[in-house]
Amino acid sequence: MQRARLFAPPRISTRLGAVWRRNFLVWRKLALPSILGNLADPLIMLFGLGYGLGAVVGEIAGTTYFAFLAAGFVATSTMYAATFEALFSAFSRMHVQRTWEAIVNAPMTLEDVLAGEWFWAATKALAAGLCMIAVISVFGYAHYPLALAAIPVLVLTGLAFAALGLAVNGIASGYDFFSYYLTLVLTPMMMLSGVFFPVEQMPAAIQAIAAVLPLHHSVQLVRPLLSGEWPATPWLNLAVLAGYAAAGFYLATVVTRRRLLT
Amino acid sequence: MQDIGAQVREHAGSGLRTGVTTLEVQGLCKRYGTQEVVRGVDLRISAGECFGLLGPNGAGKTTTLKLCLGLTDPDAGSVRLLGHEVPREARAARAQVGVVPQFDSLDPDFTVAENLLVFGRYFGLDDSRLRQRIPQLLEFAGLTGRAEARMAALSGGMKRRLALARALVNEPQALFMDEPTTGLDPQARHLIWERLRRLIQEGRTLVLTTHFMEEAERLCTRVAIMDRGRIIASDSPRAMIAKHIEPQVVEVHGPGFEAWMERARSLAPRVERAGETVFCYAADVEAVLADLRGRSDLVYLHRPANLEDVFLKLTGRDLRD
Numbered sequence: 001m002q003r004a005r006l007f008a009p010p011r012i013s014t015r016l017g018a019v020w021r022r023n024f025l026v027w028r029k030l031a032l033p034s035i036l037g038n039l040a041d042p043l044i045m046l047f048g049l050g051y052g053l054g055a056v057v058g059e060i061a062g063t064t065y066f067a068f069l070a071a072g073f074v075a076t077s078t079m080y081a082a083t084f085e086a087l088f089s090a091f092s093r094m095h096v097q098r099t100w101e102a103i104v105n106a107p108m109t110l111e112d113v114l115a116g117e118w119f120w121a122a123t124k125a126l127a128a129g130l131c132m133i134a135v136i137s138v139f140g141y142a143h144y145p146l147a148l149a150a151i152p153v154l155v156l157t158g159l160a161f162a163a164l165g166l167a168v169n170g171i172a173s174g175y176d177f178f179s180y181y182l183t184l185v186l187t188p189m190m191m192l193s194g195v196f197f198p199v200e201q202m203p204a205a206i207q208a209i210a211a212v213l214p215l216h217h218s219v220q221l222v223r224p225l226l227s228g229e230w231p232a233t234p235w236l237n238l239a240v241l242a243g244y245a246a247a248g249f250y251l252a253t254v255v256t257r258r259r260l261l262t
Numbered sequence: 263m264q265d266i267g268a269q270v271r272e273h274a275g276s277g278l279r280t281g282v283t284t285l286e287v288q289g290l291c292k293r294y295g296t297q298e299v300v301r302g303v304d305l306r307i308s309a310g311e312c313f314g315l316l317g318p319n320g321a322g323k324t325t326t327l328k329l330c331l332g333l334t335d336p337d338a339g340s341v342r343l344l345g346h347e348v349p350r351e352a353r354a355a356r357a358q359v360g361v362v363p364q365f366d367s368l369d370p371d372f373t374v375a376e377n378l379l380v381f382g383r384y385f386g387l388d389d390s391r392l393r394q395r396i397p398q399l400l401e402f403a404g405l406t407g408r409a410e411a412r413m414a415a416l417s418g419g420m421k422r423r424l425a426l427a428r429a430l431v432n433e434p435q436a437l438f439m440d441e442p443t444t445g446l447d448p449q450a451r452h453l454i455w456e457r458l459r460r461l462i463q464e465g466r467t468l469v470l471t472t473h474f475m476e477e478a479e480r481l482c483t484r485v486a487i488m489d490r491g492r493i494i495a496s497d498s499p500r501a502m503i504a505k506h507i508e509p510q511v512v513e514v515h516g517p518g519f520e521a522w523m524e525r526a527r528s529l530a531p532r533v534e535r536a537g538e539t540v541f542c543y544a545a546d547v548e549a550v551l552a553d554l555r556g557r558s559d560l561v562y563l564h565r566p567a568n569l570e571d572v573f574l575k576l577t578g579r580d581l582r583d
Contacts, residue, residue, distance in 0.1 A: 098366075102381070105331070106356060108353075
């Protein structure tokens with residue numbers, strides 16, 4: 001494949017909706033275990049740490065530790081839901097089941113397939129984030145109407161991590177490869193993004209690293225919005241998330257083209 | 263599939279014309295790294311033909327099909343499929359083409375009917391039209407009554423027939439099939455052949471790769487033998503046999519075959535050895551047969567020459583894996 005075509009911007013058609021619908025139809029058959037999986041794990045962590053650790057920590061950044069942690073977990077659940085869909089599920093469809101191979105025999109391009117997967121993973125991420133918001137709303141930790149403004153943030157968070165996940169998927173040799181990304185990238189990111197504790201208390205070097213992490217920017221938006229306050233730097237945070245989404249999808253397009261078209 | 267047949271005739275004026283070139287390929291080349299997989303392939307396939315691309319493993323058949331469909335970009339050469347320049351207009355070309363891939367890529371999470379429905383959506387067909395067509399496709403595939411069956415419950419033959427039905431979901435003018443009957447038992451294979459004949463009768467163009475010479479001989483109006491990235495011969499199966507090989511073959515094996523082989527050279531114009539077997543090729547094998555009758559140390563088989571003999575003559579008997 002010529003370099004120009006390898007690096008060309010993705011050309012997407014509305015047919016990507018058919019890919020999204022395909023994945024939705026599969027999900028509908030397995031919806032209950034999928035929702036439980038999305039919810040149970042973060043909720044157990046949230047309630048365990050929120051009440052357990054919260055009893056020791058007390059107040060943090062002017063709110064209860066539970067409220068602090070809950071906002072972090074909304075963003076983190078969204079990140080993980082997008083990531084798992086773009087890694088393991090997409091890899092199954094790309095490599096194991098040869099679903100992508102079948103789709104491009106129809107009048108579909110690889111970019112249509114990738115974009116369909118991208119929006120699908122972001123949709124699942126949004127659903128996971130909304131489930132978390134719903135639960136913490138029941139416990140009175142979401143303040144409306146401003147909490148509703150967290151929804152577009154979750155959309156953007158899902159798009160950013162789905163795109164990054166698809167880029168990793170494009171260079172993966174197998175399922176084991178994903179452990180590198182999960183343990184070496186996402187777990188440290190969760191630690192440095194102000195999910196469990198405020199970044200402001202950390203050394204300047206760590207704060208500088210946090211400033212370029214997409215999860216940090218998601219938390220910076222979600223936490224104030226859920227507690228009914230307007231974020232300090234909303235446009236910067238949104239721009240970083242949008243940048244990761246756009247650059248991540250372009251990267252995913254290039255590495256997947258290289259993998260499947262050359 | 264009477265109803266689909268009727269629709270085809272309805273569309274006959276617009277699409278399924280004979281004498282029109284369906285696929286034209288010129289000087290096609292494709293490299294993977296330093297390995298040249300396709301090295302200057304020319305093809306011209308007319309509407310209504312059943313064209314077989316034959317060749318040993320690694321000859322470049324699958325890559326050639328992928329290039330024709332615009333699924334990978336050529337390093338040189340041009341492809342015109344149904345009037346569309348490929349890969350530039352590959353999307354428009356593929357809208358009128360059906361593909362049966364070499365490996366089953368049916369969706370394991372879906373039922374038989376859902377597989378057809380979901381695949382039809384990739385062509386932009388709306389659900390109501392697809393739901394109307396699914397019973398006809400199932401009937402064609404011999405899967406009536408199995409609309410709700412899951413993939414795990416289907417045999418290899420049923421899956422291949424479903425893959426064929428899936429390739430017909432868009433009423434394609436041309437079908438590309440990569441080894442359509444590999445791995446099937448004889449019953450399943452004959453059923454696929456019977457369905458492919460129906461499609462040929464309906465006027466569709468079929469392009470298939472195979473290494474079953476019997477399949478090519480039975481189905482194809484024209485075959486091309488491909489080896490090491492090049493097409494080394496192309497004609498109708500019958501003309502190919504007449505042109506490249508003597509019409510009669512005697513295969514001989516048994517304990518005395520080595521000593522007998524020397525005698526055979528004076529009895530037949532062409533004698534070949536492959537392992538423990540001697541192949542005698544001739545227009546008239548009466549002398550060979552007369553010499554073999556009554557010998558207890560040799561077992562022999564007399565048969566007409568077939569496409570496999572041509573294939574082995576042109577591509578050699580060495581293993582290709």
